[in-house]
Amino acid sequence: MHTAELISYFKIKTVIGTLPTQVTSIHDDSREVEPGSMFICTKGYTVDGHDFYQEAIQKGASVIVSEKYLEVDQDRTALVIVNDTVKATAHISNLFYQSPSNKLDVIGVTGTNGKTTVTTLIHSLLKTSGKQAALLGTNGLQINDAIYKTSNTTCNMLTNQKLLAEAVDNKIDHMVMEVSSHGLAQGRLWGINFDVVVFTNLSQDHLDYHHSMEQYGYVKGLLFAQLGQDLINDKYIVLNQDDQWFSVYNKWSPFEVISYGIKEEANFKAEAIEYLQDKTKFVLKSPQGTFPVETSLLGEFNIYNILAAMAALFAQGLNVEQMVKDLKTISSIKGRMERLNIDTPVTLYLDYAHTPDAIEKAIHSVLPFKTNKLIFLAGTAGERDRDKRALMAEKASIADYVVLTVQDPRHEDPNQIVKEMEKGMKHEHYACVADRNEAIRHAVQVSEPGDIIIFAGNGHEDYQIIANKKIPHSEFETIKTQCFKKYPINNIVQ
CATH class of the missing domain: 3.40.1390.10 (MurE/MurF, N-terminal domain)
Known part of the structure; x- marks a missing residue:
């Protein structure tokens, strides 16, 4: 150049x-x-x-x-x-990099919770429909069968343009991107020409950076405002009708808004919902008709995620009835209320929940199937939004027994982090265990046959950030090892 x-x-x-x-x-x-x-x-x-x-x-x-x-x-x-x-x-x-986003259909997803699940669903449904799609976000860049690690959910400007160009070189036609509030605030998305943008929800997180929920919400809204005023190109906005920020974001752009929801009337609406232990059923009302939906994804929050993904792809021209059929082929999302395939008398879930709202939703998704104790392991990070720590413990108190712990302590004292969480506990059936591996061991040890354990906070991530170093940590392997010690007569498989 x-x-x-x-x-x-x-x-x-x-x-x-x-x-x-x-x-x-x-x-x-x-x-x-x-x-x-x-x-x-x-x-x-x-x-x-x-x-x-x-x-x-x-x-x-x-x-x-x-x-x-x-x-x-x-x-x-x-x-x-x-x-x-x-x-x-x-x-x-x-x-x-020769304006690579102009050569792709780019779909961006923002919100406090659900970004990874929604982008993964969109990516999977695109590939099932025969499209050449790439996925960029928390899990890195996925092009075809190759996965490249990235440092942040939303990369910096140079990296974004480079990765978009790499997608073009690999003859990709759709790029699906997670869009973080930090990325929007710091201008990391400047120069990317989005075609469809999606909003999942807004709840408390990152207030150490954004300082207030109002500022946090307005930063998220930059994704919609920055679509521009050029009405020659077709662009669409997908918004959660049930979220209070719907009416705000709806006014920030001249482009058509496609709504989704459960409680309010919306273009994509879920009705007659059935929550089962191994799947979820509902009736989908859409612009292309009404269809019965069955999915292996669990919980109300995943219905929202499915509706968001379908609405985004409807905007891209995909057929709703075919998407409903293809959805049956998609299993649980890794590290997102993922039921672990470990042969024990205890039901185990691995989840990324690290906000008060996400913790509450994760717990409520399994309560209908609770026959004995529900044990919840809640972890939060060091040098991040301290105000949410007690709120996380408060929401975790819905469970019968809570283990308060830490993920990614960074330079902060883990014991101090746990003490700040402890202030929110609503009952006395809990333990404070700062070391995450020990916390997992404790959660398994206090379990009994018939219990449910949710290990939250770390999800799929394979490391812990201690000081300024990434220390290898596999949540699944730690859980598997502790289950073998507690229930040795069972055969443990992945």
Whole structure:
């Protein structure tokens, strides 16, 4: 890509030194710089790229883009000064990767809970219908059978454009993306041309970053507001009619809104719901007719997730009746109220629930089938929204016995985290066990045949963040080991 073309958009800029004809790559992390590349000095939440420009030069950067004058050897490196390097990154990366989102149908899903399940359902239904679809989110990037790890639910701008371009190169026609509030607030989605955007729900989370529920809600709404005003291209918004933010987001864009829900009248509505131990049944009212639905996904929250996915794909032109048929082939989502295939006299579920609302919904999804005790393991993270800790324990108190623990303590004292959770407990049948492996052991040890145990907070993740390191941790393997010790006469299989 010609360097002059990459910076041609900017009316306000100063160029010091001679621009190279081309750059080979673009980076905002000095550790990734290679000879002939462009390094953009962006200010992040905790790090300022301007502090690392010398390292980028040492590694061979031929162009530095910054917001201020920096000392450079003008014979070797050109300096381009612009007003805002974050906005510059959006324009430069989109140009460098040749606007990949314009060559894809891009579906974005945001909300407090349900993003991973909804995007996984959309991805699965697209593939079943014969579409070439990729999935980008909490579990990384999935293209065909390959999975690539990513650092965040929503990657930074450069990574997003690079991954979208990789999808185009692999002849993908649909990209399904989880969209986090942090990603929206920090502009990580700038430059991505979404075709369909979906809202799941809004409940308390991330208030350490957003400070208030109102600010959190407005940040989520950026996904809908940023669809733009160009009515030439077909774009659609899918909103949860039962959520209080429906009426707010409904006014933020000129594009058609497709609604879904259970309680209020909606374009996609679930009625006559039956909650069974191994499946859920309901009647779907849709713009294309009324259909009986059967799914292995459990609980009311998963009905919302299914409705959201179907509404999004209806907007993309998929047939509702066929989606209902294809839904039967989709098993539980990994780490999302996933019933574990471990042969014990105790029923085991693995879930990602890490908000008060998600904990309450997870518990209510199994209460109809409780014949003995319900044991709930609740875990929360260090250096994150402290105000929700006691609320999480309060919601977990619905269970007969609660184990309060930690996942990802980071630099915070795990025992202090558990003490803050403990303040919300509503009964005395609980234990505070800061070490997660020990907490799992305790939950299994206090169980009896006929009990239900929900292990919440960690879900599918295969690590714990302690200090600034990711320590390997398999929730499933730990549960399996402890079940074997408690119930050795049973054969344990995955």
